[in-house]
Amino acid sequence: MISKNIKDQFPIFNNKIKGKKLIYLDSANSSQKPQTVIDSISDFYTNRFSNVGRGIYTLAVNASEDYEKTRSSIKKFIGSGKDYELIFTKNATESLNLVASCFGEKFINKGDEIILTDMEHHANYVPWHFLRKKKGAVIKFIPIDKDGNLQLDKLPSLITSKTKIISVTHMSNVTGAINPLKEIIEIAKNKNIPVCVDGTQGAGHLEFSINDLECDFYAFSGHKMYGPTGVGLLSIKYKWLEAFDPFIGGGGMIDYVSKKDIAYARGVWKMEAGTMPTAEIIALNESVNFINNLSKKEIFKHEEKLTKIAIDKLRLNNSVKIIALPKNQGGVFSFNIDKIHSHDVSTILDQEGIAVRGGHHCCQVLHEVMNVNSSVRVSFGVYNNEEDIDCLFDGIKKCQKIFSN
Numbered sequence: 001m002i003s004k005n006i007k008d009q010f011p012i013f014n015n016k017i018k019g020k021k022l023i024y025l026d027s028a029n030s031s032q033k034p035q036t037v038i039d040s041i042s043d044f045y046t047n048r049f050s051n052v053g054r055g056i057y058t059l060a061v062n063a064s065e066d067y068e069k070t071r072s073s074i075k076k077f078i079g080s081g082k083d084y085e086l087i088f089t090k091n092a093t094e095s096l097n098l099v100a101s102c103f104g105e106k107f108i109n110k111g112d113e114i115i116l117t118d119m120e121h122h123a124n125y126v127p128w129h130f131l132r133k134k135k136g137a138v139i140k141f142i143p144i145d146k147d148g149n150l151q152l153d154k155l156p157s158l159i160t161s162k163t164k165i166i167s168v169t170h171m172s173n174v175t176g177a178i179n180p181l182k183e184i185i186e187i188a189k190n191k192n193i194p195v196c197v198d199g200t201q202g203a204g205h206l207e208f209s210i211n212d213l214e215c216d217f218y219a220f221s222g223h224k225m226y227g228p229t230g231v232g233l234l235s236i237k238y239k240w241l242e243a244f245d246p247f248i249g250g251g252g253m254i255d256y257v258s259k260k261d262i263a264y265a266r267g268v269w270k271m272e273a274g275t276m277p278t279a280e281i282i283a284l285n286e287s288v289n290f291i292n293n294l295s296k297k298e299i300f301k302h303e304e305k306l307t308k309i310a311i312d313k314l315r316l317n318n319s320v321k322i323i324a325l326p327k328n329q330g331g332v333f334s335f336n337i338d339k340i341h342s343h344d345v346s347t348i349l350d351q352e353g354i355a356v357r358g359g360h361h362c363c364q365v366l367h368e369v370m371n372v373n374s375s376v377r378v379s380f381g382v383y384n385n386e387e388d389i390d391c392l393f394d395g396i397k398k399c400q401k402i403f404s405n
Helices: 035-048 058-077 092-107 126-135 152-158 181-189 238-243 267-271 278-294 296-314 342-351 364-369 386-404
Strands: 084-089 113-117 138-142 163-169 195-198 217-221 232-237 254-257 262-264 320-322 332-337 357-359 375-379
Touching: 035 058, 035 278, 058 084, 058 278, 084 092, 084 238, 084 267, 092 126, 092 163, 092 195, 092 217, 092 232, 092 238, 113 126, 126 138, 138 152, 152 181, 163 181, 181 195, 232 238, 238 267, 278 296, 296 320, 296 332, 296 386, 332 386, 342 357, 342 375, 342 386
Parallel strands: 113 138, 113 163, 163 195, 195 217
Antiparallel strands: 084 232, 217 232, 254 262, 320 332, 332 375, 357 375
């Protein structure tokens, strides 16, 4: 069970927003940081700073060891074993671009097909669109129904001999719909098609194991799981790591360089060029410890409960329309208020100290499919409680009062 005092671990909640206590309901955008993560970054720069993989002096060796310690703890955190490796990037967007670029360069030709879903974040659509423009690839979409559920039964008919990869989100960043990854991957495996998962919304909230899922790629970011910005991650099967050429080039990713030729480093190091965000990567280990101490099972139960309470309460207001009610839903949902634009709603709520996101949430295709221009998104973290929902409800009533005049 999540402690009622958990907000005490997050210093940002000591602040006032426009004279009001902060009600933060935008964790799908980026989660707030516990003091342990903040302290880790400060301690590294104050007492332990050095670049990694460059020097053999004590500071450099210690930094390199801490850097690799985070890699090991993340692999354990997501349940990846001997068939997988973990690459550090700067965000999940870069991780997905790495997959699309490296896979596409070697394995996508004109007319080859890529399958996505109607609910993808732009980070898991735009990189594949690049291949559509550059190589003449064809993109297909698994549709969703009116409640935001993936229509899995449509997938087999979308697959042809030209299908080269399937890339899907673990959980929608708009509706909170949790996709049936095991079933998707099983269908793909039977056709020898690799699967890439955008796990940005899932990694810090849902119980899963990479070994159990058997996906080929799983991309996620640190800042959405109570960790620092500037850190992305990519779980990748060894066979693809070996097959891919480096994504970017520079220092740190080479074995040797001569005027005639260059040999790349082996393993993950050929994908980690230049100076990496060392302090942030090391601090990410503290966010893993934070989540593990609570357990993802308890986190999900907490967020699932708050989501149900919030939706049930908002549906009592006849002017509020929840844009989707999927069967399996995480701690995210979106709504609109009749005749009030989402940006106006989020602006008025901000006057009450309530942080929500208004717009299309980098997910225009889903909004188009759901026949709405934009929406107000509510997304929960461990620090939210029922009092926050009451404040949201009161804030919505204030929006309606302002626009009724």
